[in-house]
Amino acid sequence: MDFHQFKEEVIAYSKEIGIDKIGFASVDVFGELKARLKRQQSLGYQSGFEKGSVDERSEPTRLLPEAQSIISIALAYPSKMNDAPKSKKGDRRGIFARASWGRDYHDVLRDKLNQLGSFLKERFPEVELKSMVDTGELSDRAVAERAGIGFSGKNCAIITPEFGSYVYLGEMVTNIPFEPDEPVDDSCGDCNICVDTCPTDALIQGGQLNAQRCIAFLTQTKGFLEEEYRTKIGNRLYGCDTCQTVCPKNKKKDFHNHEEFEPDPEIAKPRLIPLLSISNREFKEKFGPISGSWRGKKPIQRNAILALAHYRDETAISELIRLMEQDPRPVIRGTAAYGLGKIGTRECYEAIESAKANEHEEDVLFEMDKGLKFQEV
Structure with missing residues (x-):
């Protein structure tokens, strides 16, 4: 042949x-x-x-x-x-990375x-x-x-x-002996923008990544997010695009070659508060077809809480109180308490104090205390 x-x-x-x-x-x-x-x-x-x-x-x-x-x-x-919805006061939205x-x-x-x-x-x-x-x-x-x-x-x-x-x-x-192609020359040169801009310093140096610090990885974890990263993820629900969006090689690169990859704005940039009460079935129906759903709804909801805390969205207070008091998952209860503390109204702090009396999980109580410490700032 x-x-x-x-x-x-x-x-x-x-x-x-x-x-x-x-x-x-x-x-x-x-x-x-x-x-x-x-x-x-x-x-x-x-x-x-x-x-x-x-x-x-x-x-x-x-x-x-x-x-x-x-x-x-x-x-x-x-x-x-196209037609990306705006995240605005009283109607805050999260974002899934482009790769999702x-x-x-x-x-x-x-x-x-x-x-x-x-x-x-x-x-x-x-x-x-x-x-x-x-x-x-x-x-x-x-x-x-x-x-x-x-x-x-x-x-x-x-x-x-x-x-x-x-x-x-x-x-x-x-097992077919196809002739190999030639590699493309590296053309990053002296540019170091991605390394310098990485929000968590996950890029140790050009070409070396500490995945444990990478926001793309952190948004997929299921436990409590370490406090040092909570202010870094912003409104990201899944993944991170920073090292791509700052890259000069990506300037004006935007290809719509495949209909399958076109985002539904309400899925790629969803409202945050409705995510907090979404059922497993609703989550699977809405987000199941995208790659960012593979870890289930818990990491997405945890990240949504942190995004609402990032925005200090007072319209989320009642929903966060409900989660803190009633959700069966310690990570969600604790993160909700932390989020309430960061939003920082009197109602928030009173709700945390009240919920502490009925909470028995040490990790959640620890997060409640973190939330209450925002009063001291």
């Missing part, structure tokens, strides 16, 4: 099915990645969401012993929302990879393949970098010449 010609056919087909960019990489060990992963592990900088061992994440043949090449794909997503706008990208990219896999199978019946999107063992970014999709920026995102870093990535390990 003429694999050079086959590669051209695959590229042409990828365009037919709406893949914005495609590249091909070797299956050599990702030596630099392996060393970096070990270093991150030793420093405690990993998020804990990673799949597989360091060897599985850096050696493609451990995942597919017959592997001879990796196909990397990228789909662009929008950076701007529209339909869950995992599903969309898996569909593209499945179509690509069927195409390969049709022309090369003996094909063996393994596809991954985000939650697989391989690093999507390391594969994309090697495949020439883009370079790895100081913000740890893949930056493409065409779409900036506003791209979703996926890959397919195959």
Whole structure:
């Protein structure tokens, strides 16, 4: 078989099915990645969401012993929302990060990879393949970098010449010996804006991220958010875009190539107070189709409370009191008490004092005391 010609056919087909960019990489060990992963592990900088061992994440043949090449794909997503509603006094809204706008990208990219896999199978019946999107063992970014999709920026995102870093990535390990593409030259240069602007100093230096400090990670945790980060997340409900929005390479990058990724403004930028009383069923129906719902409603509600506290929204007081007094989840009760304290009216402090008499969870009582301490400021 003429694999050079086959590669051209695959590229042409990828365009037919709406893949914005495609590249091909070797299956050599990702030596630099392996060393970096070990270093991150030793420093405690990993998020804990990673799949597989360091060897599985850096050696493609451990995942597919017959592997001879990796196909990397990228789909662009929008950076701007049409008709975005305003967050205003008395009607405050939260925000989901751009990477969670529209339909869950995992599903969309898996569909593209499945179509690509069927195409390969049709022309090369003996094909063996393994596809991954985000939650697989391989690093999507390391594969994309090697495949020439883009370079790895100081913000740890893949930056493409065409779409900036506003791209979703996926890959397919195959036993087809496709010729690898050339990597793209790194062009961050002396720019250090993303590192300097990171709200929590999660970017230790260009290309090194402490995921434990990253707001994108913190908004997905389920416990009490450490106090040092509570003032940093603002009105973010899921994810963080700061290191992308400040990047000069993303200036004027806004692509609306896929209807699936178009945001519903009422989902991507929802009202905060209604989130506090949303049922599991309502949450699943409204937010289930987006990637930002994968951890369930509890982290979103906790973040919504902190956003209301950030705004010092007095219209939320009665709802926060209800949560503090009645919600069965300690994290929500305690965060509501903290939020009331930050809003800081007499009604808030009296409600916290009253609720303390009926609270038995030490963590919640601790948060109530934190809330009451705002009186001293």
